[in-house]
Amino acid sequence: MQPWNDLQQIRSRAPLVHNITNYVVMNSTANALLALGASPVMAHAADEVDEMVAIADALVINIGTLSPPWVESMLMAARAARRKGIPIVLDPVGSGATRLRTTTALRLLEESPPSIIRGNASEIRSLVLSEQGTKGVDSTHSSEESVDAARSLARRCRCVVSVSGETDVIVDSDSVIRVHNGHPMMTRVTGLGCTATAVTGAFAAVNPSALHAAAHAMMVVGIAGEIAAERSAGPGSLQVNFLDALCALTEADITRCLRADLS
């Protein structure tokens, strides 16, 4: 449960994280990966995803702004990542809001199961309970009331499920890690959930335990968000200070701020 070693690994090895993600967050997630010490690349053409996966250390798939060619590329890239054995992190953005999103997330889960599914509570529930309670891309449930759904999904897909919320809940078949870091102002910045997903990809590239990688990513994002919020007058400056904090994060920051428990 100590993310410092992973962070050092990311900073020294600069893993290449291949993102097929939504238009809204491409810039902010690339910046977060760079601030963290990883090397981001975005590539979505069917003609090149296999080659990009071949040089990548992790694949991040985020379905926030889908269209049919992107869905095909996501499926291709996921197959290539499975064959190569690099971790896949899936963010089912807006699953439950439209059939296209729910269906695409479910196809990805079935055809090329990810190592880690990272979403908000409504998205995770939509994949297990066939609920359609999502308000666009915002959750209408808490992570805590979705622990059973998360575990059920983790067991079905033999993967880790990381549910963001006031408390982040990270589960596999047996364990539950709760991360209490973060700040309410973070919900006012677009794509910080997607950023957590991309950062999870970087941690999964250096830590063979998907459970620990997913938990460490949420800790680091939450702690950087807390440090940033202390210095921020609102969501505009929070976004800026978050990147600064992520880049400057020390072992002492983590030790001082970390609030998490395992059950």
Place this chain on the structure above:
Amino acid sequence: MQPWNDLQQIRSRAPLVHNITNYVVMNSTANALLALGASPVMAHAADEVDEMVAIADALVINIGTLSPPWVESMLMAARAARRKGIPIVLDPVGSGATRLRTTTALRLLEESPPSIIRGNASEIRSLVLSEQGTKGVDSTHSSEESVDAARSLARRCRCVVSVSGETDVIVDSDSVIRVHNGHPMMTRVTGLGCTATAVTGAFAAVNPSALHAAAHAMMVVGIAGEIAAERSAGPGSLQVNFLDALCALTEADITRCLRADLS
């Protein structure tokens, strides 16, 4: 002419604003809607726009980076929004610069008239006068010299036309509201016009008067821009401080800064 009530409504109800917008501004308009208190979602696939409109409180269409599949989705979404009766706000970005943009804006006007058209003077003139004077996406006319064109368009489409410029001019068939808020530095930040359009969508979601919603949005964006400009060394910090100011905006800020008149 008091935007405070609308702003309170947005903050308490968090209306879902469905955006089909250009790649350049997706991140910044999503952040502006979140800072305002609304809930943004971006979705452009023909396979999902109907379902997204079905849960949305307003639809914002912005033609800043068109391609044929996006045009089709815009037309589909606009039809769904008309059927459902939620407000549509159209930003004809670059209309007059290319036939694709002008034609697409005119098709949207004819097939599914919006509640509010929000653009710069050159864009609005291109829809009435068949002028092609736009310099890319920048206006070559003032809003004041385009009042007649705006009113003519408002009458033809039975909608509100909101023309941004040094003075913002908002017209329907009979009335003209002029908003004198804003700051010249705002023209050096990309997409603040598109942000005004997205914010107009949020106001239209809570205020049944399209005229008032459009005017209130320009007031709030202009006032937040003024407050931000006071604290900013340039356009980089303006963009950040604008989001902070929008999120923190109080009734006292509005009362102190508002400069508008109705004729």
Place this chain on the structure above:
Amino acid sequence: MQPWNDLQQIRSRAPLVHNITNYVVMNSTANALLALGASPVMAHAADEVDEMVAIADALVINIGTLSPPWVESMLMAARAARRKGIPIVLDPVGSGATRLRTTTALRLLEESPPSIIRGNASEIRSLVLSEQGTKGVDSTHSSEESVDAARSLARRCRCVVSVSGETDVIVDSDSVIRVHNGHPMMTRVTGLGCTATAVTGAFAAVNPSALHAAAHAMMVVGIAGEIAAERSAGPGSLQVNFLDALCALTEADITRCLRADLS
């Protein structure tokens, strides 16, 4: 070798720079062009690129997130720009990482040679040496060890080649200009290379010497980056302060900071 005259020209004439660029950097490069004093427009549809080129003063093509329709539009726009005689700046982002990128860059070079190719060392080498050493979009070579490759490419394509790195190396058939400005923290902000490319387009629009335009752009970007880095706690604030510095840049700043030599 004095970029001040060009910068004054850009600020007074506000050249229209047509960008067909990648999704990740559209917002940040548009903001950089606005901060510089230029007028950016993004347009990628085959249906409109010819008309947009017809009103543009420079064309910037960046292959950072390709797909087949975008490749066709890039080729069309480049042909239109050649016919019209406006400068073309090509950024072969990730060339060498996948065949799609390398092939697309080479097609553009052969069918409609640009005035200026601006990339990192690995990208430039991939176009001459058929090397595939790129790590995603990050370079694995220094610019200095790539001077011969750059000159070879410049001679083959009869153009200027601008290689970014710790030292920026700008070459044509005969000359080499080295620019020593910039700051290491700039590598932690996504798209500052792409920003340098867009800024190069603005300089090429006002300076008929492609060699000088390319060098002046790297000087101005490097100097603004240095000034910004002095005020920045990390990459988040650097991105913001860079835009402020670019907008406020004075002749005195340039005289004080410029470190470059011609051989």
